[in-house]
Amino acid sequence: MSVIAPRFKFSEFVKSIIENAFWIVVIMTLVGLPMAMIVLFYVDLPVIDGALVTPFLALTWLSHPELALPLLKSFLTSDAFRILAFPGFGFAALVAAGTIFVERKMLAKLQLRVGPFYCGKIEGILQLAGDGLKLISKEIIIPAKADKPLFIVAPLLFVGAAAAFVALIPVAPGWVVADVDVGLLAVFAVIGFFPIITVLSAWSANSKFPFIGGIRALYQMVSFEIPLILSCLGVVLLTGTLNLTEIAQSQQVIPWIVLMPIGAIVFFICMLAELERIPFDLPEAESEIVAGWLTEFSGMMYGLVQLGSYVKLYAFSALFVVLFLGGWSGPVFWPPLEQELLESGQTLGPIKLQLPGLPLFSQEFFSAVIWFVLKTAAVIFFVLLPRGVFPRIRIDMLLRIGWYKLIAMAFVNIFVALGLVYAGVVGPGGIF
Amino acid sequence: MADAAFLALSVLTIASAIAALELRSLVYGAIALMGTLGGIAGFFLLLDSPFVAMFQIAVYVGSIAVLILFTVMLVRRELIFTKVEDRRRRLAGVGLMLVAMASLGAVIVNSGISGITTDEPAVDFREIGADFLVRYWPALILMGLVLSGAVTGAMVLARREDTEDDQRAG
Numbered sequence: 001m002s003v004i005a006p007r008f009k010f011s012e013f014v015k016s017i018i019e020n021a022f023w024i025v026v027i028m029t030l031v032g033l034p035m036a037m038i039v040l041f042y043v044d045l046p047v048i049d050g051a052l053v054t055p056f057l058a059l060t061w062l063s064h065p066e067l068a069l070p071l072l073k074s075f076l077t078s079d080a081f082r083i084l085a086f087p088g089f090g091f092a093a094l095v096a097a098g099t100i101f102v103e104r105k106m107l108a109k110l111q112l113r114v115g116p117f118y119c120g121k122i123e124g125i126l127q128l129a130g131d132g133l134k135l136i137s138k139e140i141i142i143p144a145k146a147d148k149p150l151f152i153v154a155p156l157l158f159v160g161a162a163a164a165f166v167a168l169i170p171v172a173p174g175w176v177v178a179d180v181d182v183g184l185l186a187v188f189a190v191i192g193f194f195p196i197i198t199v200l201s202a203w204s205a206n207s208k209f210p211f212i213g214g215i216r217a218l219y220q221m222v223s224f225e226i227p228l229i230l231s232c233l234g235v236v237l238l239t240g241t242l243n244l245t246e247i248a249q250s251q252q253v254i255p256w257i258v259l260m261p262i263g264a265i266v267f268f269i270c271m272l273a274e275l276e277r278i279p280f281d282l283p284e285a286e287s288e289i290v291a292g293w294l295t296e297f298s299g300m301m302y303g304l305v306q307l308g309s310y311v312k313l314y315a316f317s318a319l320f321v322v323l324f325l326g327g328w329s330g331p332v333f334w335p336p337l338e339q340e341l342l343e344s345g346q347t348l349g350p351i352k353l354q355l356p357g358l359p360l361f362s363q364e365f366f367s368a369v370i371w372f373v374l375k376t377a378a379v380i381f382f383v384l385l386p387r388g389v390f391p392r393i394r395i396d397m398l399l400r401i402g403w404y405k406l407i408a409m410a411f412v413n414i415f416v417a418l419g420l421v422y423a424g425v426v427g428p429g430g431i432f
Numbered sequence: 433m434a435d436a437a438f439l440a441l442s443v444l445t446i447a448s449a450i451a452a453l454e455l456r457s458l459v460y461g462a463i464a465l466m467g468t469l470g471g472i473a474g475f476f477l478l479l480d481s482p483f484v485a486m487f488q489i490a491v492y493v494g495s496i497a498v499l500i501l502f503t504v505m506l507v508r509r510e511l512i513f514t515k516v517e518d519r520r521r522r523l524a525g526v527g528l529m530l531v532a533m534a535s536l537g538a539v540i541v542n543s544g545i546s547g548i549t550t551d552e553p554a555v556d557f558r559e560i561g562a563d564f565l566v567r568y569w570p571a572l573i574l575m576g577l578v579l580s581g582a583v584t585g586a587m588v589l590a591r592r593e594d595t596e597d598d599q600r601a602g
Binding site: 147150180181182185186188189191192193195196199200203211215218222225403404407 | 459463466482483486487489490493494495497498501502505506557583586587
């Protein structure tokens with residue numbers, strides 16, 4: 001006869017309960033209370049309706065819908081929400097995850113395959129979650145002769161640099177994590193970190209394939225950074241500002257891709273090269289050097305690098321949208337809600353529907369975000385498309401394209417922009 | 433707040449500068465050098481000139497540090513440096529540095545620069561640009577010529593065919 005606990009002793013049971021209670025009391029006193037005090041003393045707590053929202057009051061309010069709404073509103077306007085959730089890292093990571101799935105499925109359709117199919121009932125929709133779980137549960141293997149500190153830190157730095165890139169991209173009017181006056185320069189400063197991180201991680205793995213891949217990445221990124229920067233100069237000439245929000249707002253009438261198609265093409269090609277996408281994926285050429293600079297990464301370290309590179313893909317696409325496609329500008333989908341509806345609610349016969357404090361965001365905001373996401377998704381589609389169409393190019397062809405075709409085209413674009421300014425088409429007194 | 437940031441940046445800059453000189457591993461030395469250059473960018477940010485700070489990061493950390501890393505990784509260390517170091521040389525170096533720093537410090541302290549207090553807002557980079565176009569245009573044109581000469585030179589170098597192959601073929 002089987003029993004659940006064959007050696008059950010009541011005294012042991014009581015002892016275990018007392019022990020657990022003891023540890024809970026000790027940990028709460030030593031960690032919980034100081035944490036609460038730190039929050040109370042050092043964190044700037046928001047004031048809503050004249051009441052200082054302490055953690056205790058916040059918990060009380062959360063149990064009441066009407067009081068929870070202003071709390072939610074104040075959270076939505078806080079910096080923490082911007083950095084972690086909406087225009088910042090959370091949103092970018094979500095788009096990145098979507099991009100990975102769409103890429104696999106779309107490539108499969110382009111190549112007449114099925115793609116992810118079995119995981120999840122509908123078209124393998126859960127494949128991504130499965131892959132994530134697999135990566136998290138895998139063991140992290142560090143090569144014996146690797147330079148451990150650098151090897152461990154490199155994936156984190158890569159994700160961090162990608163997140164810093166995302167923080168500079170405005171998504172809707174006023175919705176940007178860091179609205180700096182020299183935004184475009186800050187973008188170039190952040191882009192400059194990627195080759196360093198790549199080559200350091202490649203070196204620290206102390207293995208041949210990562211090193212070859214890292215050196216290739218360095219060649220590629222450094223040589224394509226120059227036409228990338230030059231192709232943005234035209235936009236800066238026309239708008240007279242480096243602030244990305246102002247650049248996006250300057251395209252209310254006409255997006256710059258119409259006036260400067262050459263610059264947009266150069267920027268797009270350089271973007272592909274900076275992102276190591278096919279046809280420029282020499283750093284990770286899987287048929288020659290295993291996985292390039294990613295060869296020695298395993299488990300979640302590989303997952304972090306992959307997340308970072310797709311977040312970077314989103315950030316570059318969003319930058320293309322901001323610079324050339326007019327950012328969030330576009331016709332408003334729905335007219336703004338009437339003031340009466342907001343104040344007194346909607347009466348439907350005997351039922352009166354009123355929710356004070358709603359809607360949380362204005363209709364213009366929704367329209368802006370929808371336009372921005374649609375445009376970014378379109379650019380991401382065109383970034384993914386070459387992978388199903390083109391073969392990988394040779395490194396000498398790559399450097400040839402980067403060093404003189406693209407740089408020359410970028411200079412042509414600058415002269416086009418100068419011509420537009422001097423002809424009076426754009427700028428003070430111009431048509432746009 | 434600014435003082436705390438200044439202290440932290442000073443410690444970072446000086447500590448990583450010393451580390452860049454003293455570390456035996458050249459790659460770590462290059463990383464420490466990046467820390468120094470980044471710290472200087474931080475000083476520019478504290479001085480309300482983000483334009484210069486961003487260029488400091490983009491050019492020094494993003495390009496020059498990459499160049500150093502590239503050189504360090506591709507060339508074997510023993511080929512670049514032969515280690516000549518003993519106690520006397522080391523002490524002489526430290527002494528020379530102290531003398532240089534003391535004299536520079538004396539010059540700076542006596543110049544009256546520490547007595548300056550100003551509440552004027554930082555100069556906008558647009559004004560600097562306008563000045564370049566209006567007042568200092570010869571310098572701007574000269575810079576443009578030098579830079580385009582450099583770019584053309586780089587492109588010519590990239591275009592250069594390897595003559596050895598032709599000689600072998602011929």
